[in-house]
Amino acid sequence: MNFENIIGNDKNKELLKNIIETKNISHGYMFLGISGIGKFLFAKEFAKAILCNENIGCDTCKSCIEFDNSNNPDFQIIEPEEKSIKIEQIRLMNSKIYEKPIISNKKVYIINNAETMTKEAQNCLLKTLEEPPEYAVIVLIGTNENMFLNTIRSRCVKINFNKIKDEDLKDRLVKKYGYKNITENLLKLFSGSFEKAISLQGKQEIYLNIENTFNNIENTNIIDLLNQKEIITKNKEEIVNILEYINVLFFDKVKNGNNNYIKAIRIVEDTKDRLNKNANLDMTIDNLLMKLCETINN
Numbered sequence: 001m002n003f004e005n006i007i008g009n010d011k012n013k014e015l016l017k018n019i020i021e022t023k024n025i026s027h028g029y030m031f032l033g034i035s036g037i038g039k040f041l042f043a044k045e046f047a048k049a050i051l052c053n054e055n056i057g058c059d060t061c062k063s064c065i066e067f068d069n070s071n072n073p074d075f076q077i078i079e080p081e082e083k084s085i086k087i088e089q090i091r092l093m094n095s096k097i098y099e100k101p102i103i104s105n106k107k108v109y110i111i112n113n114a115e116t117m118t119k120e121a122q123n124c125l126l127k128t129l130e131e132p133p134e135y136a137v138i139v140l141i142g143t144n145e146n147m148f149l150n151t152i153r154s155r156c157v158k159i160n161f162n163k164i165k166d167e168d169l170k171d172r173l174v175k176k177y178g179y180k181n182i183t184e185n186l187l188k189l190f191s192g193s194f195e196k197a198i199s200l201q202g203k204q205e206i207y208l209n210i211e212n213t214f215n216n217i218e219n220t221n222i223i224d225l226l227n228q229k230e231i232i233t234k235n236k237e238e239i240v241n242i243l244e245y246i247n248v249l250f251f252d253k254v255k256n257g258n259n260n261y262i263k264a265i266r267i268v269e270d271t272k273d274r275l276n277k278n279a280n281l282d283m284t285i286d287n288l289l290m291k292l293c294e295t296i297n298n
Helices: 010-022 039-051 062-068 087-097 119-130 166-177 184-190 194-199 204-214 222-226 236-255 260-276 281-296
Strands: 028-032 075-078 107-111 136-142 157-160
Touching: 010 039, 010 157, 028 039, 039 062, 039 107, 039 136, 075 087, 087 107, 087 119, 119 136, 166 184, 166 194, 184 194, 184 204, 184 236, 204 236, 222 281, 236 260, 260 281
Parallel strands: 028 136, 028 157, 075 107, 107 136
Antiparallel strands: none
């Protein structure tokens, strides 16, 4: 297996290699961890090795060549449709999984964002996990183990993936992607997620403006703070990350002994929840800023 392009989780690399080398392959796996740390890339490399005619991920056999060309008939990825994986998708998988492999000795199905399966879809999947064909391997990729039925969890080998270490993440971002101006606070916002870091590339100025505003909030009156509202509202697509970044800054304030920032962090989290429930953006941010100013400058 080739993990050269995947950073972090070295123990899992060794674990998966050992599974392939010993041919101790189970029928069900759960790859668990936060978004953007490479679980899907690990799953694809694992699948390629399972399907390889040489059982190593050789890159040269028919199975590997077809896999790299996205044409391997014994491999399928199932993704959410309209934010969820529906029972019809799992029923289709179940109908295909009992057809014997064509060019490999195994068949592998990756269910990405598997926690989005409806309850009906999970129950449908359970029937296959209870009595899988001997050649079938199903890999569920998710962020929250508790979103799965206990009966599904009990039938899968759970492999937990850790956040990417800050130094490893920064090194890869700078050397391979030319990422610039990665501050310690930005690393905290990335939270070990490579995917999140890439999505924020080129947007550092937004967060510098946020930092300048909220690091000085103790010396800012409510009128001046409301006049800064635009740095949040004009970047609607970044609103969740901006609110998370504000709390990154506030956590540092808590470490310095200002307990008012504990309340401020809760206010920001409540704002995230309101926006998730489709509250009006302008009114919600106005309310956020007024509450923060009142709480911090109490």
